[in-house]
Structures are given as C-alpha cells and as structure tokens.
Amino acid sequence: MKDVNQDVTPEAPVDDDFLAGLERGELLYPRCADCNAALPFGAASCLHCGSAHLKWVASAGEGSLQSYVIYHRSYVPGVEAPYAVGLFQLEEGPRLLARLDLSGQDRFVRGGEFAARVQDGQLTFG
Amino acid sequence: MASRGKARGAIVGLGQSALSRKPIGTARQLAVAAVRAAIADSGLKHGEIDGLLINRSPLVPHDVLPLKLQDDLQLTKLRLLTSIEGEGSSAVQMIQYAALAIEAGMATNVVCVFSDDPVGVATGGQAFSPCLEISGIPGWEARCGLHGAAGAYALAAREYLWHYGLDDDALGWVAVSDRAWAQRNPDAFLHKPLTIDDYRQSPWVVEPFRVLDCAYPVNGAIAVVVSAAGAAANISERPVYLYGMGQGHRGFLGFATPGEPLTGAAIAGRGAFAMAGASPADVTACQFYEAFSFTTLLALEEYGLCGPGEAAAFVRSGHTAPDGRLPCNTGGGHLSGFYLQGMTPVAEAVIQARRQGGPRQLENPDLMLVTGNGGRLDYHAALLVGPAPSIA
Ligand SMILES: [Zn+2]
Numbered sequence: 421m422k423d424v425n426q427d428v429t430p431e432a433p434v435d436d437d438f439l440a441g442l443e444r445g446e447l448l449y450p451r452c453a454d455c456n457a458a459l460p461f462g463a464a465s466c467l468h469c470g471s472a473h474l475k476w477v478a479s480a481g482e483g484s485l486q487s488y489v490i491y492h493r494s495y496v497p498g499v500e501a502p503y504a505v506g507l508f509q510l511e512e513g514p515r516l517l518a519r520l521d522l523s524g525q526d527r528f529v530r531g532g533e534f535a536a537r538v539q540d541g542q543l544t545f546g
Numbered sequence: 547m548a549s550r551g552k553a554r555g556a557i558v559g560l561g562q563s564a565l566s567r568k569p570i571g572t573a574r575q576l577a578v579a580a581v582r583a584a585i586a587d588s589g590l591k592h593g594e595i596d597g598l599l600i601n602r603s604p605l606v607p608h609d610v611l612p613l614k615l616q617d618d619l620q621l622t623k624l625r626l627l628t629s630i631e632g633e634g635s636s637a638v639q640m641i642q643y644a645a646l647a648i649e650a651g652m653a654t655n656v657v658c659v660f661s662d663d664p665v666g667v668a669t670g671g672q673a674f675s676p677c678l679e680i681s682g683i684p685g686w687e688a689r690c691g692l693h694g695a696a697g698a699y700a701l702a703a704r705e706y707l708w709h710y711g712l713d714d715d716a717l718g719w720v721a722v723s724d725r726a727w728a729q730r731n732p733d734a735f736l737h738k739p740l741t742i743d744d745y746r747q748s749p750w751v752v753e754p755f756r757v758l759d760c761a762y763p764v765n766g767a768i769a770v771v772v773s774a775a776g777a778a779a780n781i782s783e784r785p786v787y788l789y790g791m792g793q794g795h796r797g798f799l800g801f802a803t804p805g806e807p808l809t810g811a812a813i814a815g816r817g818a819f820a821m822a823g824a825s826p827a828d829v830t831a832c833q834f835y836e837a838f839s840f841t842t843l844l845a846l847e848e849y850g851l852c853g854p855g856e857a858a859a860f861v862r863s864g865h866t867a868p869d870g871r872l873p874c875n876t877g878g879g880h881l882s883g884f885y886l887q888g889m890t891p892v893a894e895a896v897i898q899a900r901r902q903g904g905p906r907q908l909e910n911p912d913l914m915l916v917t918g919n920g921g922r923l924d925y926h927a928a929l930l931v932g933p934a935p936s937i938a
Contacts, residue, residue: 438683462682487705491752495693505692517681519690530708
C-alpha cells in the first residue's frame with residue numbers, strides 16, 4: 421500500500437502553474453500523476469488514490485456552461501459593464517470559473533458549448 | 547437514542563445594541579452594549595457570567611472584535627472564552643458550543659455575541675467587493691471579476707434555477723414573503739408593501755440577483771445568554787430551549803453527484819433532528835440565514851422541509867408567509883428585517899418562542915429550525931428550539 425504521507429508538498433504552488441500556463445497561451449487542469457484521475461481545481465491530493473503527486477495537463481479548451489452571472493456594474497479595471505462570469509465543465513471533467521463573452525449573445529442555456537480563448541494571459545470562453 | 551426533545555440547554559437572555567443604517571459606534575462598543583443588555587434581560591448578575599463567545603464578521607480583521615472584549619465588559623471570572631470561526635454559521639455554532647461546554651461542566655452561564663458595523667458614511671460597494679474563494683485557484687475570482695459574496699451565491703443560484711427549470715421569479719417570491727413579515731415587525735428596516743411586480747423592477751446587482759434578493763446590512767450587535775436546561779426556569783420567566791444541534795461542512799459541488807447532499811446543510815439538519823428525536827415534518831417555523839433570497843429556497847430543501855426543486859412553488863403558494871403553513875423568516879429575515887448575520891435568525895426565534903412577536907407572533911412556535919450558513923454555502927450549523935423544556 422502506498423504511503424500517502426510521503427511527499428505531501430506539491431512540487432510547485434498550483435496557482436503559479438495554472439497562471440504560467442495561461443501566460444504561454446495554454447489552458448491547464450490538474451490530474452493525478454499516479455492514477456491519472458482528473459482532479460478539481462484546488463485539490464492538493466487525489467480524491468481517488470490519495471496521492472499528492474499532481475500534474476498539469478493541457479485541456480482541449482471545450483467547456484459546457486453550468487452556470488453564469490452578469491455584473492451590471494464593473495469591478496474589473498479596464499472591463500466595461502455588463503460583463504459575465506461563467507462556470508464551465510471542461511470536457512476532461514473539472515469545473516472551471518472563467519469570463520464568458522457576452523458579445524453577440526442574449527440568452528444562455530444550460531450545457532451550452534463554449535471554446536476557451538487564451539490571449540495575453542487572459543481566459544475567456546465564447 | 548436520546549429521548550425525544552429533551553433540551554440540551556437554554557437561551558435565558560437576549561439583548562441588542564441600537565441597530566442603525568448610520569454609524570453609531572465601533573463593533574466593539576456595540577458588542578458591549580448588546581452583552582450588557584442580554585445579561586440584564588436574563589436577570590443574572592454580572593458575576594454569574596463565566597463564559598464569553600465572540601463572533602465577528604468574516605469581512606473584518608480579528609482586532610475589530612478581540613478577546614479583549616472581556617476587559618471592556620469586566621468579565622473577570624471567565625472559564626470559557628474564544629472567538630468562533632465559522633463565518634455565517636458562527637452565531638449558531640456559538641450557542642452549540644456554549645450548550646456543550648455547560649453540559650460538560652466547563653461553564654454555567656455563557657454569553658454569545660455578534661457585532662458588526664458594515665454601513666459607513668459612504669455605503670455600498672465596500673462590504674460587497676471582496677471575493678469569495680470558490681474556484682480553487684487563489685486570486686482567480688478577482689481576475690474573472692467574480693466580486694462579492696453576491697457573485698458567488700448568484701452563480702450557485704443560476705445553477706439551481708437551471709437544474710430545476712425555474713424562472714427568476716422563484717427568487718422574488720422569497721423577497722415578497724419576507725417583506726410581508728417585515729410589515730408586521732416594527733423593528734424591521736424595510737416595511738413598504740412589496741409585490742412580485744415591484745421585485746421585477748428592482749435593479750440588478752449580479753444577475754440573477756436584484757437588490758431585493760440581497761440582505762439589508764445594518765450596524766449593531768446582538769447577544770444571548772446560554773445556560774443549562776435544568777437551571778433555565780429558575781433564571782428566566784421564558785427560557786428558550788435547545789433540543790437539537792448539528793453542523794455540516796461540504797461546500798457546494800453542484801448537481802453532478804445525484805443522491806449526495808448538495809451542501810453541508812443536509813448534514814447539519816440530520817444531526818439536529820437526530821439529537822432532538824424529531825423530523826422535518828415536526829417543524830412549525832423556520833428562521834433561516836438568508837444573506838440572499840436563494841438560500842431560503844435551498845435551505846427549505848436541504849433541511850428536508852420541501853422535496854428537491856419544490857421550494858420555489860412552496861414559497862410562491864404563500865406557505866412561508868404570514869398565515870402560511872410553515873412560517874419562515876418571521877421578522878422579515880435578512881432581506882427586509884436586517885442583516886446581523888447569524889444573530890438575525892437566532893434573535894427572531896427567541897422572540898417568537900417567548901411570544902414577544904406582537905403583530906407577527908406565531909400561534910405555534912413550538913419547534914423552530916434556526917440556521918447559519920457561511921462561506922459560499924460551505925459552512926452550516928442548525929438548531930432546533932422551542933418554548934417548552936421538552937418538545938410538545
Ligand atoms: Zn490518484
């Protein structure tokens with residue numbers, strides 16, 4: 421049986437890897453390095469096998485809309501209201517919060533398919 | 547199994563500071579006023595208080611309401627003192643820990659206080675803008691622009707509305723029900739009659755939430771004194787007994803795993819009902835933590851008072867409003883009464899159990915569910931309370 425207490429420190433802070441990926445134009449999500457299960461963002465150990473060895477892999481960038489909200493007042497410098505934030509289920513499994521492009525849309529439906537766009541370190545589904 | 551409805555403790559005093567939309571003092575000063583009022587209300591002597599539990603808003607730093615509150619109050623013989631870290635579930639948690647400590651012999655009379663002064667000279671965005679962590683990626687909410695508790699709760703609300711195929715009016719009927727109660731409560735802050743049409747005209751905050759879906763913050767403090775159930779009748783003319791207590795902490799993971807509880811509220815409810823030897827069908831009224839309208843719908847379902855997806859129709863039919871079959875948020879709740887976090891529902895339950903509700907007094911306050919909810923649906927605590935030493 422595996423000693424789940426060995427090496428419980430992730431090799432690098434998860435947010436750094438995720439954000440560094442965006443800077444390179446890549447959308448990454450976490451998987452277990454031992455059993456390969458896709459893991460929720462923020463997991464520090466594997467839900468399935470308990471391993472603390474996680475890895476970041478590239479997502480195909482396809483997500484289905486689980487929920488969204490529209491801000492009618494802007495809290496983001498340089499972004500005009502209204503703007504939308506969505507919760508997407510990546511095709512690989514994990515749920516990811518991201519900006520949702522409002523342009524050309526007046527109605528969203530549950531499960532709507534969206535594609536990730538990564539530009540200048542910013543992630544938007546549209 | 548515990549005998550049905552045997553009380554595990556009692557609330558023997560309730561006190562509050564002034565409540566206001568204007569600055570009326572620091573949270574620390576208001577806390578002193580509320581504690582003094584609660585002790586006076588209990589009839590206990592100052593020196594008979596040997597426990598102090600403190601609940602500050604999760605939005606303020608620790609030193610706003612420090613343990614030094616003890617010195618302000620000159621409570622010099624404490625055997626129990628701590629600050630509770632359950633965010634919106636803290637007020638209910640304080641009462642639970644007080645009752646447990648008393649049962650264990652660690653204290654005799656414990657005062658529990660919440661205090662906050664969120665409404666400043668320039669009101670509005672200040673208390674609104676901090677992000678709640680829900681993405682799992684530190685700092686990501688701010689980069690996405692998901693600001694405020696309202697944004698995080700609105701995201702859960704939209705998922706809920708979609709899951710059950712409900713329209714946005716489902717939220718509005720909660721606001722209408724709360725307002726109907728507030729009209730009968732002179733201490734509520736919003737009294738104007740409210741129809742569903744008025745609700746639809748209310749400005750958006752974060753769609754699907756309008757202004758009227760959001761709690762109405764005030765400055766103020768509320769405190770209660772908790773004592774042993776067996777001693778309560780000798781202290782207070784109208785003690786409020788605690789039959790059941792539970793907590794549940796789980797986060798909101800969406801609807802991906804059918805059959806699992808959606809949030810920790812379901813776990814908290816099971817614990818409280820098991821301790822009380824009661825079931826949801828026995829509940830005569832509810833005082834929910836409802837910082838946003840949506841949380842009342844979810845709580846009705848999570849605590850087993852309505853089936854999954856049925857709360858909206860239940861509220862729309864008037865069952866939670868005055869003369870309804872399950873009165874909820876009977877002082878106007880967080881939306882139309884006032885928002886002092888977990889102490890708003892606690893105080894209303896005490897008032898109802900003591901039959902001090904005036905025009906809003908319930909005929910049957912015999913078994914009330916009182917809830918706390920913190921984080922983004924992360925942290926839950928529940929009490930079952932009533933006016934008799936055991937459930938009628
Ligand atoms: Zn694994």
